[in-house]
Amino acid sequence: MGMTITEKILAAHACKESVRPGDNIWVDVDVLMTHDVCGPGTFAIFKKQFGENAKVWDRDKVVIIPDHFIFTKDTHANRNIDILRQFVKEQSLPHYFDVGTDRYKGVCHLALAQEGFNRPGEVLFGTDSHTSTSGAFGMFSTGIGNTDAAFILGTGKLWVKVPESMCFEFTGKFPEHVMAKDVILNVIGDIGVDGATYRAMEWRGDAIMSLSMEERMTLCNMAIEAGGKNGIIEADDVTMDYVRQRTDAPYKIYKSDDDAGYFFKKTYNASEMEPIVAKPHSPDNKAKVSDCVDVRLDRAYIGSCTGGKLTDFIAAARLLKGKKVKIDTFIVPATREVEQDLHKEKIGNETLVDIFKNAGAYLGDPSCAACLGGPKDTFGRAADNQVVVSTTNRNFPGRMGSKQSHVYLASPYTAAASALTGHITNPAEFIYN
């Protein structure tokens, strides 16, 4: 029997001819990413286990991207950035993107892509569950804790159980008003928040391969919301174009064999997809947008690794152009590059920044911001019993900062359409009129 992309990458990194789901193997790590929330704990464990003066296994393979609690007066959070700086200095690490400098990037998962650390065929671990995002580049990537990250820092290796793969195939053409976010919310609703636990979610089909890298990242980003170990999409010309603009490093393209074994296979007709929301308080609490139009909203939030990429803001701006929002609307670019693009990218004669400002939206600095609540002074943090439509990835109780708030996860199109009306709204109403 053949192997899936995930199995082939893991086998190659364990120096094995082949692996099977369930095998426990040690893999060589190409990139370890950490950030301000988990870096300090990781470094403390590394020093405890390998010695105060121990050196990381490979300086060039460690990437440190502060992004979570950045624009805050919280003294503990700021102290943690200092701990990152100290470790980077001690270890002379080249890939550090410091707060308050020109090198600051923002949300790690998009920054990894933009800075050329996502390369087909590689193995990347990160101390963040949304590390699955990088799988959009045809690589194996998954989230780990501080202990495992410290183990990698010292050894360059980690044990992995080879996951079974699940295949989600989309054929045909997605309707214009449907985005990758609708597709992943639909799938999570189908299989449940533990429907892919321990498994790889592989995306295939002509509809998937017609998507931009940003949209592919959205699909892989939320694999963890179904419990998935990783999301993955075979690399193609779109992938190579993106990668080659950002790095000259070598990479290797793996494809699943025709006779590879899958735990689950489902083919969807892309043209039948509709805008979807996840209702409070779980990402699998799926509903059609058209069935939720009575939900009154207090605010809209467009940002995060899931919904704060340039393509997400182009979608939102398309609907907001020339109109006024009815509710507080927060725009948070994931990274500096996205923020700069908001000043360059135009619809008609108007930049995206001007479209958002003229619509009455608030613009924040690039970071994870209110996606995970964060310190009290975080931009866009939910308060009291607010009802929020958000392009982020989780609507667990209290996730955006208030245990009493209600969060509806949605696509950037749906969030923008809803911002204009003050209730959950199908973007088709604006796109086709």
Added chain:
Amino acid sequence: MNKVIEGIAYVLGDDVDTDQIIPAEHLVYSLSDPEERKNYGKFALSGVPAEKAGLPKGNTLFTENGQSDSKYSIIIGGRNFGCGSSREHAPACMEIAGVRAVIAESYARIFYRNSVDGGFFIPFESVARMVEEIKTGDTLVIDLNASTLTNSSSDKIYELKSLGEVIEIIEAGNIFEYARKKGMIPSV
């Protein structure tokens, strides 16, 4: 490794996510500073909605206001325990509060892995669902040799699944001790 673990139960439901276990605003404290890390015990499980905190009654604080220790040392959960983020602060905060074992129907992958590799406590899986039968405050005894959980308050015995291949890491203490035993990394 202790072959018997005895403690008082704190019962939670399905899909207890890591934001409920430790809300993100608290992820700023040092895990290595002996005083500062007590904050994690103080806020452990503070994000659980009140009606689901300590089933079946709910509205039961896991740690009393201002305290970093909990009187509850065995957590009973349903499906998909620990879903969500990779924050190792989640199993860590429970250990800091005094948790010695979690018994759930199933776990989210990263939480399970963190619990084992970090050696915070043993994540057991139960064969049957227990969250509607065991009550917060019940006295429980886990027998590792027999792979059973006894509820001393109701005299009911539950079967636990085998710990499987991770037993070696659990017995070693954590992934580092396991790797040392195997000769993969040197002793400090």
